[in-house]
Amino acid sequence: MKRIRLINLILIMFCCCNMLAQNITVTGQVVDVTSEPIIGASVVVKGTANGTITNFDGKFTLSVQKGETLHISYIGYVAQDVKIMGNQPVKVVMSEDTETLDEVVVVGTAMKKSDLTGAVASVSSKVLEEKPVTNVNQALQGRVAGVFISQPTRPTDDASIKIRGINTINGSTDPIYVVDGMVMDNSFSGFNAVNLNDVASIEVLKDAASTAIYGARANNGVILVTTKKGVEGRTQITYKFKGGVNFAREGYKYLDAGDYLYYQRLGWQRTNGGTSMENQKGFGVNSGVDLAFMTEANKHLLNEGWQFMADPTDPDKTLIFRNHAGELHDLTFRNAAFTQDHYLNLSGGNDKGTFSSSLGYYSEDGQIISTNYQRVNGTINGSYKLLPILTVNAGGSFSWSKMPDLWTYDLKSPWNGETGEYELFYRTMSMFPTWNPWNEDGSPAAGWSNQDGNPYYWKDKLTRSTTNRKTSFNIGFALEIIPQQLFLNGNSSMYYTDYQFELFEKKYQQIGQAPNTNRNASQTNTKVFQQQHALTLEYKKGFSGHNINAMLGGEYFDYQYQNLEARVSGAPTDDIPTLNAGTNRTYTTSIKTGYRILSGFARVNYDYNYRYMVSVVARYDGISKLSDNRWGFFPGISAGWNVHEEAFFKDSKFAEVVSLIKPRISYGLNGNVNGIGNFDVYGKYGSVGAYNGNLGYLNTGVVNSKLRWEKSHTFELGLDLGFFNNRVHMIMDYYNRTTSDLLTDVNLPEYTGFPSFKTNLGTISNRGFELEAKVNLLTKKDWSWDVTANTSFVKNMVKKLPFNGNANNRQGGEQIWDPKSNSLVWVGGIQEGKSLGDIIAYKQVRILRDWDDVRNHAGDFVDEVANLYGPNKAAEYAGKPGWKPIEPGDVLWDDKNGDNIINSYDRQVVGNIYPKWTGGFSTTLNYKNWSLYGRFDYAVGHTIYNDLKARILGQYNGSFNLITDVRNSWSENNTETSIPKFYWADQNAKKNITRSNNGTTNLNNNNSTFYEKGDYLCLREVTLSYKFPKNLINKVFLTDASVYVTGQNLFYITGYDGTSPEPVMDIQANGRGGIDNGRYPTPRTVLFGLQLSF
Secondary structure, three states: OHHHHHHHHHHHHHHHHHHHHHOEEEEEEEEEOOOOEOOOOEEEEOOOOOEEEOOOOOEEEEEEOOOOEEEEEOOOEOOEEEEOOOOOOEEEEEOEOOOHHHOEEEOOOEEEHHHOOOOEEEEOHHHHHHOOOOOHHHHHOOOOOOEEEEOOOOOOOOOEEEEOOOOOOOOOOOOEEEEOOEEEOOOOOOHHHOOHHHEEEEEEEOOHHHHHHHHHHOOOOEEEEEEOOOOOEEEEEEEEEEEEEEEOOOOOOEOOHHHHHHHHHHHHHHHHOOOOHHHOOOOOOOOOOOEEEOOOOOHHHHHHOOEEEEEOOEEEEEEEEOOOOOHHHHHHEOOEEEEEEEEEEEEEEOOOEEEEEEEEEEEEOOOEOOOOEEEEEEEEEEEEEEEOOEEEEEEEEEEEEEEEOOOOOOOOOOOOOOOOHHHHHHHHOOOOOOOOOEOOOOOEOOOOOOOOOOHHHHHHHEEEEEEEEEEEEEEEEEEEEEOOOEEEEEEEEEEEEEEEEEEEEOOEOOOOOOOEOOOOEEEEEEEEEEEEEEEEEEEEEEEOOEEEEEEEEEEEEEEEEEEEEEEEEOOOOOOOOOHHHOOEEEEEEEEEEEEEEEEEEEEEEEEEOOOEEEEEEEEEEEEOOOOOOOEEEEEEEEEEEOHHHOHHHHOOHHHHOEEEEEEEEEEEEEEEOOOOOOOHHHOEEEEEEEEOOEEEEEEEEOOOOOOOOEEEEEEEEEEEEEEOOOOEEEEEEEEEEEEEOOEEEEEOOHHHOOOEEEEEOOEEEEEEEEEEEEEEEEEOOOEEEEEEEEEEEEEEEEEEOOOOOOHHHOEOOEEEEEOOOOEEEEEOOEOOOOOOOEEEEEOEEEEOOOHHHHHHHHOOOEEOOOOEEOHHHHHHHOOOOOOEEOOOOOEEEOOOOOOOEEOHHHEEEEEEOOOOEEEEEEEEEEEOOEEEEEEEEEEEOOEEEOHHHHHHHOOOOOOOOOEHHHHHEOEOOEOOOOEOOOOOOHHHOOOOOOHHHOOOOOOOOOEHHHEEEOOEEEEEEEEEEEEOOHHHHHHHOOOEEEEEEEEEEEEEEEOOOOOOOOOOOOOOOOOOOOEOOOOOOOOEEEEEEEEEEO
């Protein structure tokens, strides 16, 4: 018995000792490399749920067992493991995670970047946090190879985004936007409604193997946005402020009144003689402006600010005038426009659930008066663990924005959707400087129209505004069926857009016209509702070095569009702008349409020991836009090899320098149906007048129920390289994408009663190369310096078109003489074997200097475009109605075929509207808590037709002011110049500028000197930021605090002399792709920012 008691005593003592060993209390502190405490770092006993987070001083206390390992982690830092051998205090120094290969990217599921086999680019949360950009498009600009973004200059406008060039000749070429799994409709600036402060990361899927999982809508690429969610830990409040000034970028300078009168009166005389000059607006003494012939009766005006000059057309007369040059410009533009952005976020959570909510307000004073933009948006999301294996999540967002439109729209068609930019930058800015924009009583003067009057008169009389409201809701769940292996995920979302356009015209009166009391009013309400429901089953398994991640899912997508527009006139007063006050119901229309997509998809990712990787994806889409061929199958496959993980490589000398080699290969298929309407395959109908007393309906198009998907086949080769422990990291890609079954129009014989019908007969290809590089130039205790760069080249070519009997099955285009083949050829338009976007023009050799030059080089010329003849042809053409002689100061045109006849065959290709090379580079220099960041982007190879400059120097509208370049036009004293002799209304004179366009706006067929290379390098951003030390801000209960100052769009290095060299790539942009006919000048912006976290 004593022996048993002794044994029990020994066991009790052993257990007590063991319990004492399990109850070690460990204290410690987590700091960064600058010894600043890291607040909220996770400290967890590895392999258990036992853990805590660090406090304001970065300190923690945790009860552990001796020999256990602590795992310390914090977002943006390299995680560390510390083994506990006693209760001595632990100090952990964490360094920032600069290893790009371990970034997690989202491509339908989260993956490490090192495991990717497709072409996917990522903009991390760290980049987004540190760079003060306003929207997602700005965050991508110049940072991602193969993605070109032409930024809008108004906050309400959408950027033009192209991923790897043009993939179709019909329909939209924009990528799809997916926000937290929800496809975002971008018809009404939907993507701009996303507050960048809410964004955690952005991924761009470029190759078909990556985008195939998104099926039908992913033909032009996919932009994935993941928003911020709550995290487990203490509740955190974050406030961000950004405010600053947009400074106007200088455009063309215009003449003062004296020079204006000199050139206009002289130009009128050259074109028309002296007939009726004095009745011409602006430069005629009888046109109602501050201009007269000087007499004794008005000579006193010289003492009241008026000026005088000799009449250039009659030196015996003296003109007296008042100079109002620049007054309309100063009234219209703000030299400094203020902007402000406020953001408030509340987030937190525990082991049961997380939450995050935000509220944002953005306001920007437009560069033009009365174009102030406002936006309010907010989000809320959360997750809750109902069961250990079941988590539910839900969220919602809203956005409201409003902006007045310009007053310079066409009064005859106020509802046509034109913004009036063209009229503002041409007519308003070039208003004749002899006109006083103020009445004698000091009130603003109306002028001759709303496009060239005082803006303070018209902005009150003509009101147009646009309001956007967007709301989204989502709910989902995650069910862990087999722990860490089998998961079932579901998500449902709804997205609602309410767009409202309102117009009201008060009573107004133009010079020389009776008061207009129509009081036109209109309202357009557009509602878009989409719902999306998805269910996925995901399986993960690893065994003996093999890792499999498989997913199977289905999705239903429904899109509904509804539009109601009504117009009235005849309201009795200016005080009631609503439609019910109008006495005449002039127009009412409504549209209701929609489409649905049902999809099944699957993906399998496999790797062996992270060396050999294969990804196979497939999607099966059925869309209601198609009939007999509505289902499409879109597969993709990609593979990669991490050569640097091989034993033979690790043992080689190459491993001392080369730290990463990963060749990649991929192939995929995408679909597209953007080129057809929602119901085209079922019949297109319209209405016509009264038919037997009733409204008649008729077919307006041939039905083709056999239409099928456009299909894009993409083959890609890629190579990832790393050197010196990945301090130098490069990604290279070559791709060849061929889109077949293009949705194109085929012309029909006239006897069918229809002009054309839609069919699948066409092929276009895009080939390109992309390169991204990141170099860590310096890493020391207090210093770091990183440089990134990217570039991309793309070339498109039409391979096949429907047979139409034309050479190369050409659609459109121009016929010119080809000296190489000594024959006529077709260029431009859309034709097999040619690129899209070519520009055709008449080539100016130079300006004819004098009569000897005319006789020697144009003596036998006959210009059939402008009806001009050389001196040697005078006997044949002199005296013919409409024919004029070629004179000094006219253009010497390139006679391509040498027949001495200048006609359309002498034109040539002078450029292309699309850039060939695009890219950007940036540098980040950090010293302790300071950071200096700079970013450039560029585009090379595109040509812009400077219609604004041509229109002004050609004086197509006759009376408007001229830019100062006219001073360099040809004269007897200035014969060496590239600007022809100035005439009033070039289209009525020598057509030296407009050529066959006769004063209208057209991309092709103008004088070649007005087609300018748009190559540019832009300093897009410079930011200096400072992060306050933790030990300082902790005293005021802050966990994080930083400030910054940034400059944006600071300068362009370019040969283009317009306001913006960025390409106008969208052919549908007011029907004027490639044309600069007056654009908002991109402002220079200076911002101050502040971020505080509690």
